[in-house]
Amino acid sequence: MAMLKISxxxxxxxxxxxxxxxxxxxxxxxxxYLEHLxxxxxxxTIPQEVRASFRQPLGGEPxxxxxxxxxxxxxxxxxxxxxxxPGFMGWVHGGGTPVGMLAEMLAAGLNANLxxxxxxxxxxxxxxxxxxxxxxxFPESASGLFVTGTxxxxxxGVLIARTAASGVSVRQNGxxxxxxxxxxxxxxxxxxxxxxxxxxxxxxxxxxxxxxxxRHQLDVAxxxxxxxxxxxxGLTPFFIAGTAGTVxxxxxxxxxxxxxxxxxxxxxxxxxxxxxxxGILAEDIAPHLQGIERADSIAFDFHKWxxxxxxxxxxxxxxxxxxHSTFASPAxxxxxxxxxxxxxxxxxxxxxxDLSRGFRALKTWFTITxxxxxxxxxxxxxxxxxxQHMKRRIxxxxxxxxxxxxxxxxxxxxxxxxxxxxxxxxxxVALQESGIAAPSTTVIGxxxxxxAAIVNHRTNAGDxxxxxxxxxxxxxxxxKNANPDTVQL
Numbered sequence: 001m002a003m004l005k006i007s008x009x010x011x012x013x014x015x016x017x018x019x020x021x022x023x024x025x026x027x028x029x030x031x032x033y034l035e036h037l038x039x040x041x042x043x044x045t046i047p048q049e050v051r052a053s054f055r056q057p058l059g060g061e062p063x064x065x066x067x068x069x070x071x072x073x074x075x076x077x078x079x080x081x082x083x084x085x086p087g088f089m090g091w092v093h094g095g096g097t098p099v100g101m102l103a104e105m106l107a108a109g110l111n112a113n114l115x116x117x118x119x120x121x122x123x124x125x126x127x128x129x130x131x132x133x134x135x136x137x138f139p140e141s142a143s144g145l146f147v148t149g150t151x152x153x154x155x156x157g158v159l160i161a162r163t164a165a166s167g168v169s170v171r172q173n174g175x176x177x178x179x180x181x182x183x184x185x186x187x188x189x190x191x192x193x194x195x196x197x198x199x200x201x202x203x204x205x206x207x208x209x210x211x212x213x214x215r216h217q218l219d220v221a222x223x224x225x226x227x228x229x230x231x232x233x234g235l236t237p238f239f240i241a242g243t244a245g246t247v248x249x250x251x252x253x254x255x256x257x258x259x260x261x262x263x264x265x266x267x268x269x270x271x272x273x274x275x276x277x278x279g280i281l282a283e284d285i286a287p288h289l290q291g292i293e294r295a296d297s298i299a300f301d302f303h304k305w306x307x308x309x310x311x312x313x314x315x316x317x318x319x320x321x322x323x324h325s326t327f328a329s330p331a332x333x334x335x336x337x338x339x340x341x342x343x344x345x346x347x348x349x350x351x352x353x354d355l356s357r358g359f360r361a362l363k364t365w366f367t368i369t370x371x372x373x374x375x376x377x378x379x380x381x382x383x384x385x386x387x388q389h390m391k392r393r394i395x396x397x398x399x400x401x402x403x404x405x406x407x408x409x410x411x412x413x414x415x416x417x418x419x420x421x422x423x424x425x426x427x428x429v430a431l432q433e434s435g436i437a438a439p440s441t442t443v444i445g446x447x448x449x450x451x452a453a454i455v456n457h458r459t460n461a462g463d464x465x466x467x468x469x470x471x472x473x474x475x476x477x478x479x480k481n482a483n484p485d486t487v488q489l
Contacts (some may be wrong), residue, residue: 041435245276
């Protein structure tokens with residue numbers, strides 16, 4: 001084998017001063033973008049030439065930082081989904097903040113792996129865990145973990161519940177032959193619950209989709225009947241997932257009643273609070289979450305109502321020891337010591353599937369400490385107040401129709417028309433392409449609805465009014481088979 005030549009090359013800049021200047025330009029460009037968001041369209045169609053630029057083969061020569069930045073500014077920044085914009089109401093996406101952006105930059109510079117080892121970034125994550133325990137009234141023995149998002153947190157919840165039902169041996173042996181597990185959630189629950197059952201090896205077919213009431217909440221009596229039927233059939237009910245803020249309409253399941261059923265039946269009670277759980281920070285919203293403090297596990301995202309930049313999901317587990325036993329690994333290279341870098345056990349990797357983990361706690365810690373929980377709570381409360389303002393605008397407009405109760409911050413409505421589904425689908429596309437506002441669609445009671453999810457801290461009453469006014473104007477044009485591009489707004 002030929003002797004390999006040793007090089008002094010690194011990936012650090014050869015000219016730190018020039019790099020510093022370019023870095024400042026890049027930071028200034030992003031701050032300009034955030035400062036002047038309202039002057040931009042929420043969303044715009046990607047030109048074909050921009051799409052084509054991402055289909056080119058890798059060139060022979062490195063592009064260089066300045067040219068790469070220019071390509072980003074020209075081809076990426078103008079054509080994102082636009083959830084930082086105050087007019088974005090398509091899905092439950094937080095708007096992010098300049099503070100969070102700077103914290104993400106610091107985390108990237110530090111480049112810490114929070115899988116384990118004795119380091120202060122992990123101590124910061126543990127501090128956030130302690131804060132979250134206090135918010136939800138969980139004991140000091142409860143555990144918590146940052147993950148990518150609630151989809152992963154829901155999976156972790158299912159896996160811990162599986163361990164509770166089948167014992168730690170399930171990790172090696174799988175679910176015992178003859179033990180048929182069953183789980184329960186509402187018909188309005190997020191698809192990630194079914195996916196978690198699938199990935200956990202239990203099977204999505206073992207998940208019972210419980211009907212909802214007129215307020216789109218899980219029907220507790222139907223839940224009790226389903227559990228009784230499964231027990232009668234020889235199944236083992238092991239998991240109930242309540243929802244705090246459903247996908248379509250933002251409904252909150254009757255968590256206290258579900259908790260009572262779960263306690264009586266000795267079933268793991270999990271709450272998918274993807275965005276709604278953080279309503280605990282708002283004085284007027286927290287009462288809607290009564291019963292969440294009785295959950296065995298809670299999944300939620302800081303990157304939604306918490307306004308932390310993507311991604312920052314979280315799982316909180318009442319029984320920290322069970323959580324640990326569900327994931328801890330005996331691998332030799334993960335051996336712990338009382339001193340040195342291998343101290344500080346247990347490590348975050350003992351509580352989830354990831355050994356490599358980014359420093360999500362830093363941008364979350366910055367957001368909480370810089371703004372404070374009271375201000376974050378007021379932002380959450382304001383999004384719900386804006387939803388009520390939208391509801392009033394809809395009820396005052398004869399050509400509009402509300403299609404679901406407004407429980408929190410999601411409003412589902414439509415423009416009245418003979419061919420309502422087609423007209424409203426076209427209205428949503430026209431709104432998005434106009435750059436004024438970006439709602440999405442869903443189906444409520446078999447009818448296509450315009451769905452506005454008000455999550456962004458930048459959104460104000462003027463943005464709501466602009467959406468309603470444009471909906472009416474586009475609706476009138478489309479119902480008459482006119483081109484919505486000709487509408488004067």
